[in-house]
Amino acid sequence: MAAPKKPPLPVILMANDLIDGEVVFRTATGWSSEPREALIAGNAQAADALEAEGIAEMSRNKVVDAYLVDVVLGENGPQPRHFRERLRTLGPSIRPDLGKQAQSVIEPRGVPHVSL
């Protein structure tokens, strides 16, 4: 089997917490529910290390579905390039009262807003 394609750099590592399912981000010391605390890998070596950590954490049964996500760096920290992953850092776009966006620390931003 061919190795899965690597995302462009820089990347962060996202996963779901095993126990409550919440989206979490790998930090320098563990996992955080805050995207701005995510550890950013800017070169291939760091990305590989981050990915390896994801695999190790999955086998330690801390998280599920850990994978690298390519981001752009802004003043509020890393922001996934793809809208799917961006939504995961926020919550349902139709329910601003739910998910991470509800916890006021971060502003809903950058998701292509359907204003019609």
Place this chain on the structure above:
Amino acid sequence: MYRYDEFDSRFVRERVREFRAQVERRLDGSLTEDEFKPLRLQNGLYLQLHAYMLRIAIPYGTLSSRQLRQLALIADRYDRGYGHFTTRQNLQFNWPKLKDVPDILDLLADVEMHAIQTSGNCIRNVTADHFAGVAADEVEDPRPTAELIRQWSSLHPEFSFLPRKFKIAVTGAEHDRAAIKAHDIGLRILRRPGTGEIGYEVIVGGGLGRTPMIGKVVREFLPRADLLSFLEAIMRVYNLEGRRDNKFKARVKILVHEIGAEEFRRRVEQEFAALDGPSVNADPEEVKRIAAYFAPPPYEELPERSVKLSIAKAAHRDFARFVETNVFAHRVPGYAAVTISLKPIGGVPGDATSEQMRIIAELAERYSFGEIRVTYMQNLVLPHVRNDELFALWEALDAAELATANASLVTDIISCPGLDYCSLATARSIPIAQSLSRRFADGARQREIGPLGIKISGCINACGHHHIGNIGILGLEKNGAEYYQLTLGGDATENAALGERLGPGLAAEEVPDAVEKIVNVYLQERSVGEEFIATYRRLGIAPFRQAFEKGVEGDQHAAH
């Protein structure tokens, strides 16, 4: 309503206990995710974009007030105070924690509910006409049949590892409100011309997803007694010959398509002839026992016409409009079935808060013998309301903002969760539903347009039935952005048809204008009393495409 017997209760409880142990082993690390995933899926637990998701079966869409209250309690205690009713008559909770799921399942078992066979390659929750037992055009209540199939298929050892998921829908009426031709097996209860004997028309090989197909009639008339052995014959042919090499070609529709309906039919009949019918078919006593649970509630003898209703309609215009759109004729004089729309203008189709669930449970108790139905249109129904009490019910619904008068109209939009929740999605679908709902918010305009079904899916899996929407909308992704493809002319009824592609895809904000153009062509071209789908059939897609293409290349805001 069906009540669990001792066997059912014990079985469901044991299953919860088993899953509780499995969750414990997952949490303490004895089970890996790869080992655990199939186990959680067998209990209806998915992992979605933001959290886990629990899918709960509502067999044939029938709920009691007690059950609905319990769902409200679960929503409050373990979720975020709401649930999502789906096109498969299921309820989904979007935020349960893994550690809480065994407790949730125990609460469900307390009210004879579960999440078994809501996922995986087995026979899924059997769906039925939401007006079962109520509709005037009904030959027979389809729910005893659905319940029989549920019992037969629950953990059927031979059919718990099928090539792919398997969905069965049943209707007992002339008019198909259960989309039976879009299911792996669709059953229509009918009377044999001439003899009047009751039996089934059996349709196989419908389905949506990436290769949509309308089901083919495999048997015009199946005697009632042979139901299970005939189904077993179908399942055997499928289980043996359905493809397992490619998940996208594994549904029975592909088998029927590849070998042809005639050949499929021949193989089923051959298998059926070889089966030992009596050992498979249900004992007539058991069939009777099941049917007894669905005995009609104790209706009163009432006059056909209600003076009270006429007076209330004359006095309250909004109420009169509600009656026009959301009240369905009952087969028993003096009663009506009432659709409670879960599509308020700008709302999330199919979502209900725990507070709304409790209010509806209460109203069902007061006005509808404690019974509620879930429709595949993602609405709820109170099936047995006295005409005399319609006004009081409407007032209570209105006070709870549950009296949106739009059943089957252009804002009664079906939408899957899409990329706001679903991990398979390629685009969001709910915001599109909301923007269309707002665009067509005006009640008078909606009534002028008449019945028009818009259905939206957030990826080609088609959970939102877009192929069979009069106007279908499919959310896709191109170059890192969401875009939407429109189809026209789909039909979910007995005249089932798949929609035809209108043209190139659109950005989200272009969708309302495009739909508006389509609607305007219809309004211009229709003859008196002609519904959208009839006009479409008469004219074909050309005039709609013309208007659409003009919009796409020219002035985007022409219609406004």
